[in-house]
Amino acid sequence: MDHPELKGNVTLANHPLIEALLTDLRDRETPALRFREAVEALGHLLAYEAIRDAPLANETIQTPLETMDAPRMTQTITIVPILRAGLGLADGMLRLLPGAQVGHLGMARNEETLEPESYYEKLPTNVADSLVLVADPMLATGGSAVAAVQRLKELGCTQLKFVGVLAAPEGVKTLTAAHPDVPVIVAGIDRELNDNGYIVPGLGDAGDRYFGTM
Ligand code: PRP
Ligand code: URA
Secondary structure, X not given: OOOOOOOOOEEEOOOHHHHHHHHHHHXXXXXXXXXXXXXXXHHHHHHHHHOOOOOEEEEEEEOOOOEEEEEEEOOOEEEEEEEOOHHHHHHHHHHHOOOOEEOEEEEEEOOOOOOEEEEEEEOOOOHHHOEEEEEOOEEOOOHHHHHXXXXXXXXXXXXXXXXXXXXXXXXXXXXXXXXXXXXXXXOEEOOEEXXXXXXXXXXXXXXXXXXXXX
16 A cells, blocks of 8 residues: 655554564454554564664673673663553563653543543653653544644653554644654554544554453
8 A cells, every 4th residue: 555644754664573463453353362462562563663763872891702892772761651552552662671761641532522631641750851752552633642742842852753553644644744853653554534533444442452441
């Protein structure tokens, strides 16, 4: 499928593992346990893509044989899942980045207006000094992601990336138009949103499938 919205700051992370995991998520027969595993594995792989350009600084270390200068990652990273569905993705990301901080933003999409409603916020005090990876598996209208990034910018964050699993073209356009400075990394971009604001063909309600609240 052609993705005209794939320009500038948008990365479609493509790898056979990522595509196969996405198929597991899409398949309505996938049991909850496997759905959770696949979301978390995608978090791991997408975090790998998201920190591809992280800065490194050399440090002098001793190998068992001699002294050498070798690179270490120096940047503080904050993973910010958008509750609830972002939690599973964030768990997978944290497995790759065990030293990262975690902040939480609670947002629920009003199913009638499709507008995000903020209900919780807990962020590290130094969040503004860190690279912030906003995690939400679904980028549908883009309303939740735009609001989350807006809130983080209000708190002084300047280094932000959005990490998601599946996007609608509408969500990608809305997020990149509102925040052109924020790179977007996703595993798939689907055809469209349906009249209820669901991504199609999609994978259904990510939070409900992850937490078994169907
Ligand atoms: C889903 C999803 C996103 C949002 C995407 O969450 O996890 O946060 O919808 O839709 P948008 O791009 O149109 O804003 P939801 O509000 O259903 O809450 P949940 O995570 O608790 O299931
Ligand atoms: N939220 C979801 O969980 N799924 C969609 O398709 C759209 C929003």
